[in-house]
Amino acid sequence: MNERGKAMRKPIIIIPGNLLTSYTEQFKGIPINYTPNGFVKALLRTNATPLILPISDEQRAKEYVEMADGVLLAGGQDVSPHLYHEEPHLKLGATSPERDTFETAIIKEAWSQKKPMLAVCRGFQLMNVVFGGNLYQDLEDVSTSIQHVQTTPIDKPVHSVKLSPGSWLSGVYGEEYRVNSVHHQGIKDLSENFRAVAWSKDGLVEGIESMDKDQKAIGLQWHPELMIDSDPIMQSLFDAFVELVNNDMKNRNVTPSV
Numbered sequence: 001m002n003e004r005g006k007a008m009r010k011p012i013i014i015i016p017g018n019l020l021t022s023y024t025e026q027f028k029g030i031p032i033n034y035t036p037n038g039f040v041k042a043l044l045r046t047n048a049t050p051l052i053l054p055i056s057d058e059q060r061a062k063e064y065v066e067m068a069d070g071v072l073l074a075g076g077q078d079v080s081p082h083l084y085h086e087e088p089h090l091k092l093g094a095t096s097p098e099r100d101t102f103e104t105a106i107i108k109e110a111w112s113q114k115k116p117m118l119a120v121c122r123g124f125q126l127m128n129v130v131f132g133g134n135l136y137q138d139l140e141d142v143s144t145s146i147q148h149v150q151t152t153p154i155d156k157p158v159h160s161v162k163l164s165p166g167s168w169l170s171g172v173y174g175e176e177y178r179v180n181s182v183h184h185q186g187i188k189d190l191s192e193n194f195r196a197v198a199w200s201k202d203g204l205v206e207g208i209e210s211m212d213k214d215q216k217a218i219g220l221q222w223h224p225e226l227m228i229d230s231d232p233i234m235q236s237l238f239d240a241f242v243e244l245v246n247n248d249m250k251n252r253n254v255t256p257s258v
């Protein structure tokens with residue numbers, strides 16, 4: 001507590017984790033909870049405290065979000081097409097119904113508790129689906145000549161995105177930037193809760209932001225966490241998100257300690 005009696009602590013950013021269940025030589029089939037370390041590293045470079053969550057039930061999702069100041073959604077499995085009322089496409093990749101259920105609960109809670117949310121790749125796609133949008137189950141269904149599953153190492157940018165002037169993401173990246181790309185799915189119909197703010201040159205939506213100014217929710221299709229060591233602008237995305245969370249904490253009368 002500081003002299004004015006307000007709670008004072010570093011912003012807590014929760015990261016719903018993934019569960020490794022397949023056999024690997026290292027873990028010998030033991031299920032392992034995990035998240036890509038780039039998210040943790042990027043957040044530790046700010047004044048935030050990252051917390052990785054195990055896949056849990058919906059009641060816990062509510063309690064985790066109550067503890068959190070911000071939410072970061074990571075990449076991973078394909079979103080179950082069942083969630084947008086489609087049958088599985090021949091090219092659908094592995095899905096995790098348990099992760100879908102838990103992260104859906106996290107996203108809805110973050111929205112209703114008005115906690116800032118940054119969603120990457122699968123998280124970006126799931127956030128769109130949770131609020132009524134849908135996906136291309138495989139980008140082969142779209143006429144694109146752009147490679148969205150890059151064969152170049154994943155810490156290298158491959159395709160350009162144009163960003164909407166005045167958007168939050170353009171404050172980080174400017175109006176055009178080159179990003180990495182590791183997705184075979186993409187946003188088809190956009191949820192009415194969001195507006196598109198970034199596109200690749202084939203017209204695919206690569207960035208979205210909440211329509212409601214009081215609701216800080218940002219999603220992006222690329223993987224900034226894999227580029228933080230090769231491109232300082234990718235780290236500055238996380239810096240900007242944590243700054244947004246700090247400001248939100250002040251509005252909620254929690255003083256972030258620097």
Ligand code: MN
Binds near residue numbers: 148180182183
């Ligand atoms: Mn892409």
